Amino acid sequence: MIRSIVVICALAVAAAAQTQPVPGQGLAEGLFQLHEMDMHLHAGMERPVDMKTWIDLAVKDGRKVFVLLDHIELYRRSQADYDAWREKSKFFALYPLGAAGHRALMTDFDNVARRGDVIVFKGWEVSERELDSGLEDAPLRMADVLGFHISPNNGGTPPNGRTLIRRVRQLLEAQKKYPVPMILFHPFPMRMENLQRTAQKQGRDAKTITASEYRFFQPGEQEELIRLLKGQSIYVEMNWDTEAYWKIQACRDALIADIKPLADAGVQFTVGSDSHYLAHMRKPFRPASWCEPAGVTALNTNTVVRELLAIRAKRSFEGK
Ligand SMILES: [Zn+2]
Numbered sequence: 001m002i003r004s005i006v007v008i009c010a011l012a013v014a015a016a017a018q019t020q021p022v023p024g025q026g027l028a029e030g031l032f033q034l035h036e037m038d039m040h041l042h043a044g045m046e047r048p049v050d051m052k053t054w055i056d057l058a059v060k061d062g063r064k065v066f067v068l069l070d071h072i073e074l075y076r077r078s079q080a081d082y083d084a085w086r087e088k089s090k091f092f093a094l095y096p097l098g099a100a101g102h103r104a105l106m107t108d109f110d111n112v113a114r115r116g117d118v119i120v121f122k123g124w125e126v127s128e129r130e131l132d133s134g135l136e137d138a139p140l141r142m143a144d145v146l147g148f149h150i151s152p153n154n155g156g157t158p159p160n161g162r163t164l165i166r167r168v169r170q171l172l173e174a175q176k177k178y179p180v181p182m183i184l185f186h187p188f189p190m191r192m193e194n195l196q197r198t199a200q201k202q203g204r205d206a207k208t209i210t211a212s213e214y215r216f217f218q219p220g221e222q223e224e225l226i227r228l229l230k231g232q233s234i235y236v237e238m239n240w241d242t243e244a245y246w247k248i249q250a251c252r253d254a255l256i257a258d259i260k261p262l263a264d265a266g267v268q269f270t271v272g273s274d275s276h277y278l279a280h281m282r283k284p285f286r287p288a289s290w291c292e293p294a295g296v297t298a299l300n301t302n303t304v305v306r307e308l309l310a311i312r313a314k315r316s317f318e319g320k
């Protein structure tokens with residue numbers, strides 16, 4: 001009896017969460033494929049080559065739609081710190097610090113958009129901690145889209161369902177001031193990174209970490225997240241980091257259990273390479289193998305592109 005009640009309850013949650021197909025998504029011509037979208041490409045201070053070479057590599061790989069961005073905190077350092085870091089890491093890119101750097105970066109992104117073979121949206125990657133400490137107003141207002149770096153918090157508590165729910169509430173609040181689509185970057189692989197590093201530090205074989213330890217959500221948290229995100233312009237990222245964890249059975253089981261119910265219930269995802277280095281950029285970005293089994297389809301991930309295009313179209317005649 002109890003068992004059948006549990007089954008009925010589970011079915012009820014699934015039925016309630018199931019979304020209707022959205023009209024206007026029936027034509028392949030109207031959708032970008034997963035590998036054609038890179039909604040998290042670093043193209044600022046850490047860029048190892050000139051911008052044209054960098055974007056050419058991504059275009060050659062088949063990518064067409066981009067969120068180009070940089071870590072916002074990099075522009076806050078002292079000149080001496082920046083010079084030493086840039087020299088040591090052999091970065092090609094050179095930007096001024098502070099406000100002049102923000103402007104120079106966004107101008108570079110505008111110039112990429114003029115290539116004609118790419119669709120470019122401008123963004124920032126902002127540390128999730130700035131949602132607690134305060135957001136830097138002027139640069140944020142230059143962006144079409146804002147991504148928030150969910151930290152692995154190595155050495156501390158790994159990110160989990162509570163973290164994500166708290167951050168979503170903060171993003172909903174922040175969107176009152178910054179009305180742009182927002183993305184929660186790479187929550188799931190960051191938990192996996194933390195757990196594996198912790199195991200290593202404790203002398204435990206990381207292969208013994210179970211799927212239930214890897215699980216991001218506790219019972220009830222997915223339903224809460226689904227409720228919070230319903231109809232909102234907040235997206236969750238499927239990051240290329242996921243690919244490495246996908247090869248591990250326990251990680252794969254946890255990823256599917258964590259992500260698929262969200263996607264099936266209409267939570268909207270983005271795909272991003274998070275490429276920083278040439279080695280990244282020379283590898284083919286093929287997200288389908290670790291997105292589709294988790295329910296993250298081209299259909300699902302096109303929503304953010306459509307929203308950004310609509311905002312751009314509306315802005316294009318504002319003030320005219
Ligand atoms: Zn990040």
Ligand SMILES: [Zn+2]
Nearest residue numbers: 040042125274
């Ligand atoms: Zn990043």
